Amino acid sequence: MISSQPLALALLLGTVLGLGLWSVVATLPQLRRPRLIDRVAPHLVDIAPAAREHARRRVIDPLPILGQLLSPLIGWLRRVLGEVIGGNELVSTRLRQAGQVVSVERFRTQQAVWALVGVVLGLVFALASFRSAANQVLVFALMPLLGGVIAVGARELLLRHAASSRIRRIASEYPTVLEFLSLSLAAGEGIFDSLVRVSSLGNSELGREFAGVVRRVRAGAALGPSLRELGRDLGYVPLARTCDHLLTAMERGAPLVEVLQAQASDARDLSKRELLEVAGRNELRMMVPLVMLILPVTVLFALYPSFFIISTSF
Numbered sequence: 001m002i003s004s005q006p007l008a009l010a011l012l013l014g015t016v017l018g019l020g021l022w023s024v025v026a027t028l029p030q031l032r033r034p035r036l037i038d039r040v041a042p043h044l045v046d047i048a049p050a051a052r053e054h055a056r057r058r059v060i061d062p063l064p065i066l067g068q069l070l071s072p073l074i075g076w077l078r079r080v081l082g083e084v085i086g087g088n089e090l091v092s093t094r095l096r097q098a099g100q101v102v103s104v105e106r107f108r109t110q111q112a113v114w115a116l117v118g119v120v121l122g123l124v125f126a127l128a129s130f131r132s133a134a135n136q137v138l139v140f141a142l143m144p145l146l147g148g149v150i151a152v153g154a155r156e157l158l159l160r161h162a163a164s165s166r167i168r169r170i171a172s173e174y175p176t177v178l179e180f181l182s183l184s185l186a187a188g189e190g191i192f193d194s195l196v197r198v199s200s201l202g203n204s205e206l207g208r209e210f211a212g213v214v215r216r217v218r219a220g221a222a223l224g225p226s227l228r229e230l231g232r233d234l235g236y237v238p239l240a241r242t243c244d245h246l247l248t249a250m251e252r253g254a255p256l257v258e259v260l261q262a263q264a265s266d267a268r269d270l271s272k273r274e275l276l277e278v279a280g281r282n283e284l285r286m287m288v289p290l291v292m293l294i295l296p297v298t299v300l301f302a303l304y305p306s307f308f309i310i311s312t313s314f
Contacts, residue, residue: 012124047219053101096233097163099205107159114151122147166205170236171271173206178242178264186257191246192223209234224250238267 044051088104095102102110126143177198184194192214199214201207213226224247231243242263249256 007127009128011127015120047216049101053103053106091159093233093235094159094163097167097235098159099166099208100159100162111152111155114155115148118147118149118151119144120147121151167236169205170209170234170239171267173204174236174238175264175267175271177201177204177206177210178260178267182257182260182264185260191250191256192217206239209239238263238270 041048041051091107092104095104095107122144123140125147126140180201181194181198184197185191189197195210196214199207199211209230213223213230216226217223227243227246231240234240242260245256245259245263
């Protein structure tokens with residue numbers, strides 16, 4: 001009987017070799033006529049999210065044969081994940097907060113692919129850890145399932161981490177952007193011109209959000225609905241409040257410069273309170289290694305010589 005560990009290693013190496021060869025073949029130029037979507041998408045990237053997503057893809061999708069073979073299984077897994085896990089609105093909000101221009105359906109497809117990879121890795125691990133026929137059925141049933149569940153949860157955690165990290169960056173930039181916007185308004189510029197100036201900031205996440213509003217307005221959309229959509233979709237309450245004040249100023253002519261400066265001051269005070277809270281939580285976390293590791297070792301170093309002397313004296 002062939003040993004299972006070399007068989008599992010051979011299976012893993014063969015799979016990696018096959019995927020690598022397919023990737024190399026997929027990068028070769030394809031002699032075919034360009035499709036209509038490939039010709040139209042570059043001209044609609046400013047106004048259509050689907051066109052931007054299509055333009056950001058690789059010209060040649062890797063592993064086309066494998067993708068065609070597994071597409072029914074991936075579609076079934078995507079539907080199962082959507083029905084079992086649910087929370088499509090929450091996933092859509094997190095994708096928007098993370099700045100990822102992908103749909104919920106595409107994210108579920110990514111989760112399905114991750115689940116398949118986790119199942120394959122779990123199966124390889126089950127083959128590698130095979131010892132006897134007594135636990136064969138249990139190992140082969142649990143390991144692939146556990147690998148798939150861990151892969152789906154890991155993809156969800158990555159999205160949650162990306163969304164929270166970007167929201168924290170937006171929160172850190174928010175007071176500075178508000179002050180810059182209030183200075184532009186105080187200098188006599190209009191709301192749209194001030195947004196154009198704010199959107200030209202360097203690597204600002206909030207500047208990119210306002211740049212999206214500027215692109216939609218230049219493409220023909222109204223400024224009010226674009227601002228309202230930004231405040232609603234991003235899910236950051238202070239920014240939604242600022243967008244409401246901008247809309248009120250546009251509709252009723254309310255004073256805006258003092259309101260923005262007051263919001264910037266409140267945002268700075270809020271960030272200071274959050275820093276104090278984070279410092280307090282980190283201080284409590286530092287107590288764990290101090291009490292559980294450093295203090296016992298210190299006591300051991302202080303008492304062990306005396307214990308050693310006493311034990312050797314009798």
